Structure formats: structure tokens, C-alpha cells
Amino acid sequence: MPLTPRPPRKHRRISAKRKLSFSRRSLVMALLAVTLTTPALFAATERTSAAAETQSLLPDDLRPRALGDSRPWEVGLKFQVTRPAYAESIQVYRSQTLSRGTIATLWSPTGSPLSTATFPASGQTGLQTVDLDSPVLLEPGENYVVSYSAPQGRQPQDQRQFTRAVSNGVLRAAPDAGVYSGRLGNYPTRTYRASNYHVDVVVSTGDAGPTTPPPTTTPTTAPTSEPTTTAPTTAPTTAPTSAPTTGPTTAPTTAPTTAPTTAPTTPPGSRNFPTRANTGTPSGWTPTRTINGDHNVTTAGAVVENLRIVNGNLNIRAANVTVRRVEISSGQINNVFSRQCSNGLVIEDTTILRGANDIGQPAIQFGGYTARRVKIDGPSEGLRVGGKDYGCGEVRVEDSFVSVNAYAGCERAGSGIDWHGDALQGYNGAKVTVRHSVLKLNPTPYCIGNSAFFYPTQGNTSAVIDDVLVSGGGFVFRLDTPGQVTNLKVAEDSWIYGPSHNQACGAGITWGAGNEYVNYNEGTGAWSSSRPLSCLGFRG
Template identity: 25%
Template sequence: MGTVALVAFAVTVFGIMTSSHAETTTVSLWTDADTPATVDAGDAQAVELGMRFRADSAGSVTGVRFYKAAANTGPHTGSLWDGDGALLATVTFSGETASGWQTATFAQPVTIAANRFYVVSYHTATGHYSGDNNGFAQARDRAPLHAPATANGVYRYGSGGFPTSTWAATNYWVDVTFSPSGAVDPSPSTSQPPPSGDFPNESNTGVPAGVQPTPYTGSCDFRTDNQVIDGKVVDCGGILVYATNVTFRNSVVLSAILTNADDASVTVENSEVRAGATSYAGVGGSHLTVLGSEITGGQHSVHCGGNCLVQDSYLHGQYNDPNDAFHNNGFLSNGGATMVVRHNTLWCSPVDNTMGGGCSTNLSLFGDFAPITNVTVEGNYFHATPGGYCGSFGYNPSKQFGSNPTGVVVRNNVFERGTNNRCGAYGPATSFLATGAGNAWTGNTWADGATVDPD
């Protein structure tokens, strides 16, 4: 994408247009009067070009728009993706003009949730796309639509697919047509809950019923001890916590949350973390507390370096980058002490991609960088996963600190059998060292009540 000239981004006032197809008022981030500074970037390769966006309210995406250079002769297809790369809708453009704004309408509108990231894109077989470098140096906002800054303007060379690469915060002049429902919906999209039992799922985790989060307008530099963010939609584009005892409560957090100092600590309580398409964990670092929350997106849901409590929470919907061979996990530790994972639903849900990336387990304890010690895993629901096992419990002699996990207590967990009757591809559990000091495996069952034994 280095062929695009470095130019300034021209901003004009947003307007409202009417879709003749759906006979409903739709909104977009740009108007027909908005035009690129670089109409033709000169790149003649086939490429998928897109934009990340979210909406303040639930509603329906009715179609895709893009700005066309005269040499960008197509053919063109438009697509809508969720933040994890699942294709939600596609449409072929027809009746295009020689240049300027083009619009294609989906056969059926696609309902989207409030405050959740999606990607709208189009594919050109001939290149010559419009593109303004630094077009997303600042966010593009016009309620109810928002396109975040910097990590936006996405592309993927080739025959098409979910675009994730970025270059110089370039705006490729892709837009969405959206019909808001008017209702603020803080809930993420639906996924399969546990089939039985009193376990966490979308209905009993996250922002409590009746709470309507409002936009967070404070500093995104979290360096104040004992700071509490309560009842907010936090859109900081990535959160680094440097202070102790920072709390996100009754909130929707639209990025990963990471502790970034040795003594930094964070609590996520009755909240929803939607980390989206990032290689960071949804909640990561040391000194983490996650209570009654739903964590989606990110390479891992929770990545703990030590001193962590995850309880009564729903971990699922991790981000599997289609262009890399990264492994996903629900809860992951690469070494550390003093961890409690209690009464959660743990589900590593992405299927393998063509690069070899995909799920390891729902819960992985790996002695890569430090010994695994004093870990309690109790009362959780291990959802059937496309990964190798549902749980891996610390004994990996090939790893530097993997020969002697101690104090690993795994008790009273329930394992879903899944379609292959094994929970994971190879079995429910692996790498539990029964002879390790303080290690215990007791009361773990299948969902039908049968006993689950490690290995």
C-alpha cells in the first residue's frame, strides 16, 4: 500500500440520504459531496478495501458504498463482516457510473448490535482505488456511526476476504449505509450458550439489564489509582493501565485492556470487553480480576501473567487472524502463580484457518516463561471446542518451566462432549501431572454426569 501519496484528509459535513430500495432513511459517514484527495492511487493489483465502524444504536446495514476512480473498472463486490472476520453479507455492484460514489444494496438488511465493531469492504479486480494516507489520523464521527482512528482503513491483496492489513491510517473511501433502530443495545451478537446448567452466558454476564451505558469522555491514559469507570461505553482504541485498582464496571469496553506496569491492577466487573481484531488478549497482564463479564475478540480472552481471578464470566468469540498461524485460547497463562478460574463458561470458538491458526484449548497453562503454580480451576463449564483439547493443565516437559507444575487444583468442572464426544479434537484434558506437589483432579464430569479423567 506504499504507493498512495501522503495527503491531508478533507472533511465535510455529514448528511442523510434515502435508500429507494428499502424505502427507509439510511445514514452514512460521507455524503456524495465528499471526495478523495487521491482519487486514483495508481496501484493496479486486485485488492479488498475496507473500513472498521460501529454504531451507537442497534439497526440494520443495508449496503456498501465506495468512491470509484475512472480506471477502477471492476468488477466490484461489497461485503459486511463482523469484527472476528465472519462474512455477514455480500452483494455485486451493478449499474455503476464511470466514476464517483457507487452504492450496492444487500438483498436483505443485516441487523447489527450497538457499540460492536464491524468491517465494510469492497473488492476490485483492477485496483486503481481511491486512498488518502492519514485519512484516519483522526476518527470519523457522525452519530450514530463512528469510524475509529489509526487502526482503520484496512486492505487485503488478492481475490478477496476479510481485510486486516493497514497502511499509514489510509482512508480507502469505503462507506456503509445504515438504518438505525433508535434503541441502544449494549449486547453483542448471539452465540450458542451452554445447553444446560447454571453457567455464565450472554444473558447473565455483562452489563446488567436496565443499565444504559453512556459515552466515556475522560482521559484514556489510565494512571490514577482507584479510578472507577461505571456505566460507560469506553472507546479508547486500546487501553493500557499503569495504575493500581482501576475498575471498569457496568460498561462496554471497545478494545483490549492490558496492565502495563509491574504493580498495575485492573478489575472488569459486570462489563463487556469487545477487543475485536487484535493479537492482544481481551484482558491481559498480571493482577487481573474479571467478574460477571463477557469477553470477546482478541487472540485470547484472558491472558494472565500471575495473580488473577476470573469468575462468573463468559469467555468466547476470540479473533483468529486469517493471515497468520496464531493460536487462540479462552484463558491462557504462559507461566505464573496465584490464579483462580472459577464458575465461568470457557469456550475457544474459532475454527482453524488455512494458515494453521486456530484454537489450542479453552484453558491453557503453559510453562513457557515461568513455572505454573498455585492455580485453581473449579466449577467451570468447558464448552466443546474445535481446538485440540478442552483444557491443558501445565505439564509440558518440552517447555523451559513445564516439567513440574505445582498446586494445580482442577475440580468440579463440567465438560461438554460435543459432536465428536470428546470435547476437543483429541480429548477433554491433557498435561495434568497427578504426582506434582499439591496437584489435585477431582469431581470433574461430562455434562451427562460421567467422570472425566485427565489424559
Template identity: 40%
Template sequence: MQTSVSRTFRPALSLRSGRRRLGLLGSALITVVAIAAWVLWPVSQSRADTVSLFPDDAVPAVVTEQDRRPVELGMRFRVTEPVAAVAIQFYKSAANTGPHTGRLWSGSGRELAKARFAGEARRGLQVADLDRQVLLRPGRDYVVSYTAPKGRYSADQNLFARPVSRGPISAGVSAGVYSYRPGTFPTRTFGATSYAVDIVVRPTGSSSPSTSTSPSPSASTSPAPSVSPSQSPSPSAPSSAPSSSAPPATTPPAETDSKLPPTSVPAGFPDAASTGVPEGVRLSPYTGPCTITTAGTVIDGKTVNCALKIRAADVTIRNSVVNGTVYNDEDSDGLGFEIIDSEVRIGNRGGTGISNVGFTVVRVEVTGGNRSINCWRDCTVRDSFVHGQFTDLTGVAHESGIRMGSGGVIRHNTITCDAPDVPPDAGCSAGLTGYGDFAPVRDNLIERNVFLTTTGGACAYGGSSEGKAYPDADHIRFVDNVFQRTAARPNCGYWFPIASFDTSAPGNVWRGNVWSDGGVVPPG
């Protein structure tokens, strides 16, 4: 890739070539061109040996995304030889107004250098020098990013569907990353998207950095495989993300934000004392099958040490502890179940506690895993407590309390996602999520719940997530809910109490939703 200064120098080069073709212009023009070349040459020489991942004349497939939220957009990369990072560049749409700040990070999220963009062109490639040159070493992950304070960034949705390399710079699958916490380490990915942000490096053999800084070793994990966002640094928020559905957000701006101090459940809402196995119930080991195929099966007063797969109708689990998960298939019409006065302990691992179709949950406490409950279709969750999702040290899991699909009634529960952020991509999206990835989000009643503060970007999502296959959610009714706020989380979530709620969609209702300390919560 040409450097930014090489790009600046091109007009002079084109004039010189024009002069050779049109030698009749005369000595005056020749003199002007010669002076221009003489003035620009030292600048061009100073960076003629630099390289970046993308060519200077590359134009993103989507010049202006519609997402207007403030977002940090980045690219995870490695180098194959020692080089000095000297500048950051990104492609700017006319709608992507500043100020813009670039950052270079270690793979573990330590800020190594910063670049401030000034005198920007209205549109096109923007370049800014780092405030100090940084020595990059092979075998380590780095992230380059910039802040788009009003969104409207540029993107190529599938550019990172396979690894990309140029010179000593390489970016793996899903190298595009984002965070809806501007100025913080971006980790979310969406749709193998590139966000048109790039690093400019110089081989150390040609010019040693004047202020070389060797970053502390980072985990040498390869860039996270999978998808990067083109429309939603999906919070997932986020994530990530940016997904207007949410990116969401996973990695904290500082260690103190990665895990919130404990918060108490407001009086009158479900907690550990009012959910789970009632006091005095004596449990005995469950010895029945883990795949339930007999209609009307009842599991009562048991400790279940396996995942229960429900393949029958009218199954009841009550007064029990399930050390695992309870689920049926997404196409399980007529194969419903209910869980009452019980605990579902997913454990310190990934997994969804209760899912997918035609179930009822009453006075149940769900802990562990990366998602407490998935209401894919036609479920009721009431008087229950979902919290305590696991800490994913692999840095992969996107976590949430309850995910809504269609036909759900979520009434009088205590809901949160409180797992800490773990780079590169693990952490909470929200207490309640609803993303139209695979089917429409519609016809859900969310009533009289309390949303505890969350480590995620928002406490709840409304289902209208741009960039998803089904972005338009309808008949989503938030009624008489309480959103907790504290000094550490004055917005309940890191950014918002609620995101991706479309007040103009058919049947959508936002009524009577208040803060825990008084005042009306706005719908967006």
C-alpha cells in the first residue's frame, strides 16, 4: 500500500508525467512543476518506505453506514517482522464528522500510542501520525482503532471472511472489531466486516523509531475467528457493532468497569430467597433418563446432574436443582415443559440454562453459563431471578440474561447480566436481548421486571436491530419496568437503559418504565 504522503505526492507525479507527454507547455510550467517536486520530495522520501494493509485508493463497499451511535472501530492484526508503527489511517465518509482520534493497542487492551486527526478532508483517506512510534514484534496481536463520535462510518462487510496480508502486516478472519464505548479497547465482531481503519508501519531496518516502545507481551492468540460487523458494532452488542442491534460492548474502558460492585435487588422483586427450591424440601438424586420422551413426566424434589432434553409434552420439573440445562428443539411444537420453584445451575462454562419453545418458568433462579434463558418462541418467564453468568477466560462468549424471540411473556422478574469483560470478545450484551438474526422478534410483553445494572452496553434491547436479517421488531411492549441505576452505572447499562427499541413500529408500547431512584426512563 502507498503511504499517505505518497498519496499526497501523486498530483506532482501526474503533473510531471503530463509535462513529458505535453512538452510544448514551455519552460515556465516546467519550472513550477520542478519546484513542486522539490518541495514535496523530502516529505515523500521520509515515508516512502512505509506500508499499510490496504491500498490508498481502496474505497469501502459501503461508504456511509446508517448507524449514528458513537463507536470505536478497529482492526486486529499482526506483523511478520519487527516494524515501527508510525501512523493510523481510516476512510471517512462525508457524514462521519469528528473530532476523530486513533489508538494503537496491545492485544490485551493496553493503549500504546494515540493519533489525533486534524485538517481532515471532507471525504476519503485520513492519516494522522502517532504521538510516538511503537516497535511491533512478530507473534503478538495488536489492534488499531479510531473513534467515530457520530457513527456514519465506512465498511466492507465480508472483507475479512478470509485472512488478508500485505507486506509485513496480516489480519485474520473477522479482524474487524468495534466497541460502542468510544475510546475503549474494541473486541466485538460482526459479519467479517472491515471498518476501513488501517495501520501504517515502517521496517525497522530502514529507519529506527525515534521513540520506540516495546509493548508488553500479549497472549499470542490468533485473531478471533468468525464474523465482524458491517452495521453493528450488535453492543452486541455493541455487539459490537457496529451492530445497530447492539453491539454492543464487551471490553471495559478500565479494569474498574469490567465488573460492577454487587448491587442489591430492590424490595418486592424476586431474589435468591424468593426463588429456587423452597426451604424444607429434601432433595434426592435423579436417576431417570436425561432425554425425556414420556408425556406427563414429573421430576419433583430431585438433584439432576445432566442436561435435560425434553422430547415429550406436559413435562414438569419442580422443587429441584438442575446442574446442567433444560431444553427442547426450536421446532418442538407441542413438546412443552414447565419449571417451578427450582434452580438451574449451568456452571462455569458456556451454555443456555433454559430454552427454546413452549415452556413456562416460575420462581426459578438461573446462574452460570453465557445465557440464562432463551425464549425462542411461546414462553412465559415470571417471578424468577437470572444473574451470575460465568466468567469466560477464553474471551469468546457473548453473554446475556434472557433472549426474546416471539410470543414471550416476561413478567415480574429480576434480570441482569453481570459477567465481567474478558478480551478479546467475552462479556455481557445486556440483561434482556432480542436480535433478529434468524427470525423476527415480535409479540413480546416485558412487564413489571427490574433490570439490575449490567456490565453490558444496555440493560435491555428492543429487537429492532439494524444489520440483522430481520431488523424490524413489532408488538414489543415494555410496561411498568424498573431500571436500576447507581453511581457506577447511571444509565443502567454502560451506555443506555434500552437500545434498539423502535417507538414507531406497529404495536410497540413503551409505558410506565421508571428509574429505581425515580423519574421516567426514555425509550432510546
């Protein structure tokens, strides 16, 4: 569903006032459109410490001084965040060649598309901001990319604006942050003369973050020699002066939904833990319908069942939806769109598989849902609990089996891949309750992941854990909020650093009976007691 574009939002930016810095000669030459100029990316003149609801990396008043050639390009920006933040929107400075509109993409560190923003047809030029179809939680230290397609070329391109690192708030970009690809819609990785393609990301954090001013660059005159044929070239032009406007919008259409049928299957036994065999779609199940690509649910109270989705997401855009006996391969279930959470989501007897393409995103997100007898098998992220800012409510996980695998390539030494996967992670989440379930992280010798259960003090509320088996990760079980923990079972020798790392021990966590190390059989779900487990883990 195309989203409503917006003019550049008035960010409560970390950097309140910035100005461009030009040499006199380069400014005159740019105005005369004689040759390329190289302005400093920005020079900080004043910074404030006011709280920021949203942040972007580049100043909104930064204007391009040159355009690329007329070949088609995918151009973008590579960036990082210094702590968790949600990617909300993409900003693009539109040239006249984008009058037919374009698609912008947020890419994962491994080059998988995470979310898109649709820029509609418009004859206007200038900076425009469009919301991502769904917000994406960004992990610190990972390299993400935002890019857009320029089918007719002539995209804004200023050389030597990324000769040094740039930062604003929680956003960082290393030198050579401007990236491109010669194929439209491809993950851009190549760089050319430290070019800035005037595409940016907008993130939300809830506070201002650091206030260290970004570095400035000394303006110089760009090289006059012709660029090579493997990279975009720039041609002199005057900067666009027209103000950005919003384009037409498209009304959403109601996706077909299926009617309710029989009751869910019998839950797994109370002694053994759930397994692959007794969670997810029942044995012998066959779908009544198969969809390649996304499926949207827009009717409140709808029941979606006996459906198979391949290479697509199940997008829940209405409240009180029931998902029953659905299989998803290379996709996810998502219930936040346009900053609105569709609460009351119930997911039963459903399977989510890694498939041919790991999407690098949670199998289920964001909040206000109940997962019963759900099987998540193979994706690099499991359950996400979050979305309080979007109105998401509590999450319940019951009788479910979650097994998360590392990124592709993690099996190779020296791959340079840094995987931070979790079977369940909370970020800005309401209360989460997990009962009689398995949360399992499957690291490799070169990618250990984060935790099977990870609920830190990052806007999270509280947790109730009862009769839960956790296995794998640096620290297997991490709870830093208030909570109640009973009958927690940590699989022996499944950690890298320790079995648990709970900062709220004695200060909000009620550590009840039955918490212990166990010997665990994944195939049958059987387990046997080994020794008691302290809230402090090895420190207890």
C-alpha cells in the first residue's frame, strides 16, 4: 500500500543550526555552472541538547550542487546507529528526473531489503520525506543502507562530501558513505570519489543522544577529469530551488481474508517441552491457498487460516485478527504500519521458516499479540516485543518452539559477519509473558548471536517467565527489567559467556522456584535436572 508522502519533517534535531561551507571560488563556479564544486558536508555552528523525537544524518537545508549522468543508478547512504533506534522514514532530494516517482529501500547488513518507501509521481523537486512501509529496529554497530532507484539518472551527486566520518545524534556514517549500484533495485555497495547522493534516513530514539559535533571538511575544487565508466559522473548544474511538496496518495484496498473454521489443535504435553513436531501447522496439513509475496489483512476481526505465503509477509493492518494454520517461508508477520499498532492479534498453530532467503528481521513483530503453538524454525531473528510508541500492548507466548539460526556465511571463518540474533528480544515493549515454550539460539563458532531471551532496559516494561527452556547465545537469559521467573530451564553448556546476565537481580526480579540447569533433548522435548540456577548465573 503506497504511503502518504510528506514534506521534510521539522526534526527536533541534535544539531539545530548548520550552514554549508564553500570556498568563494567554488561557490561562484557552482552558480555559473562551469564545473563541479566540493562543499564541506556541513560545518557545525551551534548544537543544542534538546530531546529529539526523530533524527536524520544530513541537514535538511543541504542542497546538491551537481547531478550525475543520465544512466540508471541505485544510489544510497551507508550508516550505523550507536544504540538501538527505529528507522522510520527515508529522505530523498528529488531531481526533475524523478517525476514518475521511485522506490526507496532500507537494506540489512547482509544486503536484504528490510522495508521500503514509495515516492509518488510528482513534478516538484527538492527534499521529500516518506515513511517506510513498516519501521525497523536498527542494531548498534551494524552497517545499514538506504537507497533509491534513479531510472533516468541525473541524480544529485556531490563528490568529496564523505571524505570524513559524519555523525548526528545516534547516527554515524564512515568515510565513503555514499554507495551505488549500476542495477536498479540492487543492494548498492560501490563507492565513487566520496560522493553524497543526498539520500538520508530518519530514526526515532526518544532522546537526544550524544552532542559531539560532526567533523567538517575543507572545501576544494573537484577533479575536472572525466570519471570512469563504472561510476556515475557529475555534470554542472544549478541547485534546485523549488520547495518539496507531497504527491498524490493511493487509498488502501481490502485484502481477502478467510472465514473461521475448526478449533486449534491440542497443546503439547505439560512435562516435555514443545518440539518441531507438535508446534506450528499440524502434521499432514495442506494449505487451501498459496501466495507468492505479501498478503495484507485490513478487516478488523478477520480470521486468516490454511494459507501458505512464500517470499512475502503477512501484514496485519487491522485489530483483533486471528491467524491460524498459516505457513510463511522467507517472510514475517508484522502488525505496525504508519505508526499504528493493530492490537488483539492471535497467532495459532502457525509455522515461520527461513526459506530460501533469510529476511534478517523478526519472524513476528511488534506487540499486542498472542502466539500459541507457533513454530519459528531457522530465521535469523525470532520474536520481537516492542512498539509501545505505536500503541502496541502486551505480548503472550504459549506452548511455542522458537529456533533461530545465524546469518548465511557465519559458518565460514573470517567472514566478518557480526550477527546479533535473539530468539526473543524486547525493545520499547510492554509486558511480555512466556509460558511452556522453547527459545533456542543456534550460534556458529564465528557468529555467537546475542541471547535466547533478551529483555533489557531499553524502554521495556516487565516480564513473566514460567516453564521456559532457553538455550544458546553469549548469555542465554538476559532480563534487566522487573519480572517474575519460575521454572526457567537453561540447557547445560549452551552459552559462550554465561547462562544468565540479569541486572535487576534483587531490584525488581522475583526469582522463584524451579529455575535450574538441565540436560535437554531437542528432538523429544525431554529434560532432566542438573543443578540449581541463580539469578546471577555464574556470579551467584
